Amino acid sequence: MKSTNEIFLLKLGGSLLTDKNQPFSIRENVVKSAIQQIIEAKEKLILIHGGGSFGHPLAKEYSISKGLNPSIPNQILGLVKTHQSMNKFNSYLINLFLEKNYPALSIQASSIFIKESHNISTQSIDMIETALDLNILPILYGDIILDKQGSFSIISGDQIIFELCENLKKYNVSKVIFTMETDGLYINDKFNKESLATECYSDELESLELANLGQKIDVTGGIKGKLNFIKQICKYNIPVQLINGLKEGYIYKSLKNQKINCTNVLINK
Numbered sequence: 001m002k003s004t005n006e007i008f009l010l011k012l013g014g015s016l017l018t019d020k021n022q023p024f025s026i027r028e029n030v031v032k033s034a035i036q037q038i039i040e041a042k043e044k045l046i047l048i049h050g051g052g053s054f055g056h057p058l059a060k061e062y063s064i065s066k067g068l069n070p071s072i073p074n075q076i077l078g079l080v081k082t083h084q085s086m087n088k089f090n091s092y093l094i095n096l097f098l099e100k101n102y103p104a105l106s107i108q109a110s111s112i113f114i115k116e117s118h119n120i121s122t123q124s125i126d127m128i129e130t131a132l133d134l135n136i137l138p139i140l141y142g143d144i145i146l147d148k149q150g151s152f153s154i155i156s157g158d159q160i161i162f163e164l165c166e167n168l169k170k171y172n173v174s175k176v177i178f179t180m181e182t183d184g185l186y187i188n189d190k191f192n193k194e195s196l197a198t199e200c201y202s203d204e205l206e207s208l209e210l211a212n213l214g215q216k217i218d219v220t221g222g223i224k225g226k227l228n229f230i231k232q233i234c235k236y237n238i239p240v241q242l243i244n245g246l247k248e249g250y251i252y253k254s255l256k257n258q259k260i261n262c263t264n265v266l267i268n269k
Helices: 028-041 052-061 075-099 125-133 157-167 202-207 222-234 250-255
Strands: 006-012 045-049 104-106 113-116 119-122 137-141 143-147 151-155 172-180 186-188 194-196 199-201 240-244 263-266
Touching (some): 028 075, 045 157, 075 137, 075 143, 113 151, 119 157, 125 137, 125 157, 157 222, 172 222, 172 250, 199 202, 202 222, 202 263, 222 240, 240 250
Parallel strands (some): 006 045, 113 143, 172 240
Antiparallel strands (some): 113 119, 143 151, 186 194, 240 263
């Protein structure tokens, strides 16, 4: 039986929930299916979602991830527009949970994380843990992050997950789940054909020859950036699963630790 202080961290990818090539578009059926599966699983978790078509186009237009640049017209306005756009997307998700009478609470990453040069400090982890104590689902999302040095950047959903793994005190993360549009990580095998890496150890991630499945707009590092965060997460002895969020029931099955066709990143012995 799972300990009462064990939780999942579930990341719903922005490219899964939205069409990144079409600004401010929502894949409603995908979002509603994911939310229904979360509710039905009845597991304690923290939900994190990406920016997709709400965050990335604006962040790219104003070069938010590169920090303050006076030569970019209206960059500060673009900064707050990016934040507000993510708020709008997050509110849509929150309202879907509330329509199902499921208690979900929006927590702005820009309010609980702050940067000082290259380091990120976490201001209010207690708030997240107290929400979990009350059986409230905390929902965080990729957002802007302010820098004490007088600049700013983007904090991605993947970065948020790493910060949670590092800073949660009262709760232990039993598994991190990343939902994608594919079954997981595809690699080029010895015959140069694409195949799903169903299992790999965290120290093998850097040496994987990833298959090129096409890229969309992403200002937060793409799949290689994700693998870097996954490797860091595994250092805390937390297994990671990359699953296809488009496949019926996969989110529910992952939360219930049922067998599915996906990539499992295992902890090195």
